[in-house]
Amino acid sequence: MLTRNWVSMKLQEGTKREQFVNSLCCPYVLRTCILILTLIFVGHSHSACGKQIDKGGKASNAGHAIAGWSLNQKSAYAGDNKIHFTATAIKIEHPQRNIIVLSSAPDWTIHIFNTMTKRSFSTKIDKWYGLYGKGMMITSDSYLSDVPVKLKEVAGPPVAGLATKAYAYASPKKRGLKNQILKLEYYIAKDVMVPEKISYIINRLYNAPRIDGLPLKMTCDDISGTTLELQTTSCKKNTFDSTFFELPKGFAAMKDDQSVLMSSGSIRNMRLMVETFDALGGLEKK
Numbered sequence: 258m259l260t261r262n263w264v265s266m267k268l269q270e271g272t273k274r275e276q277f278v279n280s281l282c283c284p285y286v287l288r289t290c291i292l293i294l295t296l297i298f299v300g301h302s303h304s305a306c307g308k309q310i311d312k313g314g315k316a317s318n319a320g321h322a323i324a325g326w327s328l329n330q331k332s333a334y335a336g337d338n339k340i341h342f343t344a345t346a347i348k349i350e351h352p353q354r355n356i357i358v359l360s361s362a363p364d365w366t367i368h369i370f371n372t373m374t375k376r377s378f379s380t381k382i383d384k385w386y387g388l389y390g391k392g393m394m395i396t397s398d399s400y401l402s403d404v405p406v407k408l409k410e411v412a413g414p415p416v417a418g419l420a421t422k423a424y425a426y427a428s429p430k431k432r433g434l435k436n437q438i439l440k441l442e443y444y445i446a447k448d449v450m451v452p453e454k455i456s457y458i459i460n461r462l463y464n465a466p467r468i469d470g471l472p473l474k475m476t477c478d479d480i481s482g483t484t485l486e487l488q489t490t491s492c493k494k495n496t497f498d499s500t501f502f503e504l505p506k507g508f509a510a511m512k513d514d515q516s517v518l519m520s521s522g523s524i525r526n527m528r529l530m531v532e533t534f535d536a537l538g539g540l541e542k543k
Contacts (some may be wrong), residue, residue, distance in 0.1 A: 445470035
């Protein structure tokens with residue numbers, strides 16, 4: 258009797274195992290199992306995707322991708338510059354003088370770095386005086402962006418493959434008028450949205466009129482015979498790692514922009530030139 262019951266029990270267990278195995282072969286169950294395993298694998302991978310392994314084998318935090326624009330521009334006033342910007346940050350690279358300028362929201366503080374001398378200087382955005390700094394300007398009103406000019410909007414040709422809005426201005430020469438602008442042609446990108454602060458920084462860089470937008474081209478003749486030109490050679494959409502706009506480390510903070518923007522020899526020569534100019538001006542008045 259015991260033997261018969263034991264055999265019956267084993268047969269039932271075998272039937273249950275067979276039913277379980279058959280159930281696993283059901284397409285619905287297989288799909289469910291595969292989904293569970295996939296979620297486990299993805300979750301495991303996601304926990305590591307925010308880290309990257311450096312050469313030393315250590316894990317470090319990685320940045321995230323940000324959409325923006327990159328431009329190559331040439332200027333008679335500010336030289337050649339590579340400008341990169343997003344909705345919340347801008348980076349200007351000036352290779353000839355090893356200068357990098359960084360600024361970002363929310364305060365838009367201007368940070369200037371000299372990669373050769375390892376010096377840096379920071380200032381408020383309204384104290385941003387471009388790549389030459391305030392100290393080397395002979396007069397406080399030497400900036401075109403500070404001179405009020407009424408510009409008439411006209412149709413403009415494409416620049417660097419982008420549609421433009423053009424502004425033009427012309428005026429007859431007037432005696433006794435300081436820093437008079439005789440002729441100005443100014444082109445900004447028509448379809449590229451640029452934050453007001455970034456537009457201000459770029460305009461200040463090129464001594465350009467204060468017009469909201471992305472400046473692409475400019476020609477300006479003033480009463481002194483000086484011609485200021487700006488030309489964009491390339492402009493394209495770009496994707497940046499957020500770390501691209503982070504402030505570099507290892508720079509000594511300076512108290513004035515000239516200590517960063519120029520070498521010691523250049524500073525001495527420029528100040529000597531300004532002093533000579535002032536001395537000649539004084540002699541003329543006598």
